[in-house]
Amino acid sequence: MIRFEDVSLTYPGADAPTLHRVSLALPEGDLCLVVGSTGCGKSTLLGAINGLVPHFTGGTLRGRVTVAGLDTAAHRPRDLADLVGYVGQDPLRGFVTDTVEDEIAYGMEQLGIDPVAMRKRVEETLDLLGIADLRRRPLVELSGGQQQRVAIAAVLAAQPKVLVLDEPTSALDPTAAQDVLSAITTLVHEVGLTVVLAEHRLERVMQAADSMIWLPGDGSARFGTPRDLLAESTVTPPLAALARIAGWSQVPLSVREARRRAQAEHLAPAPVRPAPEPDGEVVLRARGVEVRFGELAAVRGVDLDVHRGTVTALLGRNGAGKSSLLWALQGALSCAGEIDVAGADPRRLAAAEARRLVTLVPQTAADLLYLPTVAAECAQADTESAAAPGTTAALLASLGVDVPGGRDPRDLSEGQRLALVLAIQLAARPPVVLLDEPTRGLDYRSKSELHRIVAGLAADGIAIVISTHDVEFAALASERLLLMADGELIAEGTTAALLTSSPAYAPQMAKVFAPVPVLTPSDVARGLG
C-alpha cells in the first residue's frame, strides 16, 4: 500500500538528512506505529506519505514514495486527498469551517462530490465515529477528544484508503484517548483502512499495532513487528521496560499478555512501601478556592495543603479545572477563597513578588519566550528576578539538559524549551513550583529527564505540583496525588494508594501485578531484586 524506496529527505539549511535511505513496504490494512524520540523525523515520515513533505514544507526528496502505486513526487497532496487522509497534531488548527457537519463535508466539497452522495456519506461518517449527536455543534466548543474524532471523520468522509495521524492522543486525558484509539482500531478492523500513527505514549496503542517503524534518530528507519522492535528500541513504554527487567526477548504488547506471562513465571515483586505522610511544613495552604467564568464554576471549593519538598500530581479529565486551579494558586487568575503561601497571599502581590512565592510554568511554555537567543532570555530572567547575573544560566546548566546559549528558543525541542522556561521561573527562587501539563509532547527520555529534575528540586525543599494526563509519569514522579473532577477535588492521598485503587488511572505495572501495589518498572525491578 505504502512503499518507501531508498528515500532520503534533507530540509534546506540542514546539515544532515532527516530521513536517510529509508526503504519499507507497508501492506494494506496494517495499523503501523511510528515511534522515536522528539525531533527524529516522525512528522517528516508521516508528511511524506501524502506529499506534504516536500511539496508543502520544502526540502529535497530523493528516492520514491508511492501510495497505492501513485508517486508522491508527481502528485500533490491535494491530488492524494481521496487516497490519504492526514490529521495533524492539533486538530483545531487544521479545521477550516465552524461546525462539525460543515467540517466533515469540506473535503468532499473540494473534491466536487455530488451533493446527494455527500449527504449520505456525511451521515455514514458521523455514525462510524459515533459523533452524530455533535453534528451541529461549533467546533471550538468541543472537548479535545471530540475534536480529534471530528478531525478523523473529516478526512474519512473522502473515503481514503490510508489514514495518517500525527500524535492523535498527546493532548487527551486517558478516557478521551481511549475513545479515539478505539475509533481508530474499529476503522482498521471493520473498514480495512491502512493507518499510520505517530505516538509518544505507546502504552495504550501498541497492543493494536500490527507493525512498527522505529526512527532511532540518525535518519534511518527500522521496520518490523512491535514485539521485536520494542525489545531493542530506545523507546521504552512500561511493558518494554518490564520485558527487559524480566529478561523476556519479546515485549508483551498488552497488560493481559504481560499478566499471564508474569503469572506463568511466578514473578511476584514486593509491594512498594507507600510514601510516608508528609511531615514538612505546609508551604501552600488553600481554602475554598473557587474560580468562576461567568455562569461556569471551573473550580469549586478546593482545599489544599502542599508540603515542603513534596511532588504532587494533579490528575483529571480535560476541562476538570486543573489549569484553572494552578493559575488561581499562582494568583494570576482571580478567584474566591483563601490562599496562603509562606504567610502571604500571591493574589495581593505584584506579579514580580508573587512569583517569588509561587511560580507557574504554563502549558504553552513558549508564551514566556520572546528574545532571540537562549542567553538573552537567561540574562533577562536575571534582571526580572533581581538575581545575580548568570543565575539563570547556572540553573539551566544544573537542570542537566544541554541547551546551547546561542540557539533561538523557538528552535529548541519541547524538552529543551521546558527546561529553559523552568530555569527562568526558578530564578525567582520560589518555595512552590506549579507545572501545567509539562509532559505533553515529551518522549520517554525527556520525561525521565523531567522526573530527575523534579526529584532534584524536591530534594532541595521545593514543593512541586504537576498537572498531567500521563498516568505513568504521575506514577513515576509524584508521591502525592490529587484527583479533580468537574471543578472539585475528589480524592487526595499518596500516589501508590490512589493509583492502584483506580481502574481508569492505574498504571500498567499496577494492572499487571494486581493486587500487589507496584507502580513503575523500577518498582518491579526493586521488588524482584
Added chain:
Amino acid sequence: MVAEGTEELTSLHPLAWWCWAIALGLAVSGTTNPLLLALVATAVVAVVVLRRSGAPWARSVRAYLVLGAVVIGIRVVFQVLIGSSAGETVLFTLPEVPLPEWAAGIRLGGAVTAEAVAFAVYDALRLAVMLLCIGAANSLANPRQALRSVPAALYEASVAVVIALSVAPQLIESAQRVHRARRLRGDSAKGLRALGAVALPVLTDAIERSLALAAGMEARGFGRTRGLDTAGSLPLMLVASMAATLGAFLLLSTPWWAPATALLVGGIAGVGLGLRLAGRRLQVTHYRPHPWRARETAVAASGLLAAALVLGVGWLDPAALSDAALAWLAPAALFPTTNPLVWPDLTPVMLVVVALALAPLWFTRARRLPAVETVRRDRRVRSLRAGAAPVPAAVRPAEALLEPEVVG
C-alpha cells in the same frame, strides 16, 4: 445545541440576513433623527436577540454595542474639547487655550453649547447604528456561511476572507494568553517593550496556525478541481462591467435614459454570464446548500424597502410637495435641526421603517432553546490551554443583557 430537525425552520439563508442588515445600514445613513436611529437600533437588537443561534459568533452583537458607545463617546469628547461652539445654550465653559494667529478657526476649550453637543451625538449615533447593523448581520448569519454562497468565480477571494476571519479571533486569543503568561514571568513592562514581548510569541503562533490551516486545506484537496478552460470569461466580464458602468453614468447624468438602461441591463447580464462561465471551471460542490425561499425574499425585501423609504423621502424636494404630503412624509424630520435645538419629530414614515426593521420577526421562528444544557460551556477554561479555542475578546458567553428570553 440545536436538536435535529429544527434547522430548517429556524435558519434563514445567510445572504438574506446580510441583505436586510446592510439595507438597514443604508437606510440609517440617510437620517440623523435620533428618535428614528434609536428605534431602528432597538429593533435590530430585538431581532438579533430573538433570532440568533446558540453558536459562538452569535454573541458578537454586544461588542458592536460597545463599539457604538465608544464611537459616540469619542465624538462627544472631541466636540467638547475642540469643536465649534454654535448655539446659545451654554452648558458649561472650559478654560480656553489661546492659540496663535495662524491657528485661527481652531478652538481649544471654551464654551460648550447644548446645540453643538446634540449635533455631535446625532452624527455619531448614525455611525454607531450603522455599525450595529453590520454586527447584527454577523450575529445572525455566520460570515463564513454567507461566503459559501458567493459565485464560484470569486471562490479564491472568499477563501482568503475566510482565513482572515479565522486568524483575527485567534490573534486576540493568543494575545490574551501571552499577556496572561507575561505576569507569570513577573514582567510588568509597559509600552513598546511589553509590545515586543507580547507581539513576538503572538505572531509566531499566528504564523504557525496559518501554516497548519494551509496544510490541512492542502491535504484535504483544496484547489484540486480547478484549472479547466476559462478562456473568454475574463474579456466578457471586463467589457460587460464597462458597459454597465457607462450605462449607470448615462442614466444618472444625461437625459438619454433608454440607451442608458439598455447598456446597464446588458452589462449586468454580461457580468452574470461571465461569473457563471468562470465558475464552471471550479467544480466545488456545496453540502446542503441553503434554499432561497419566499421567507428569504421577504426578509431581504423588508430591509431594502426600509432603505428605499428613508433615502427616497430624503431625496424629495419639500418645495415640490403639497401640504398634505409634506405633513405625512416630512422630509425635513429626517435631519432635525440642532440650532436652534428642537425636539425631533417622529413621522408615520419612520414608524413604517421601524416596522420593516422588525419584520424578520414575523417571517422567521425563534430558535428552540434546549431545556437542559447538556454540555458545559468550558471554552474559557480551555482558553487557558495550548491550542485553545479562539475566543474573541469581545465574545463572552452568557451576557445577561442579551440572553434570549423567548423560548420556543
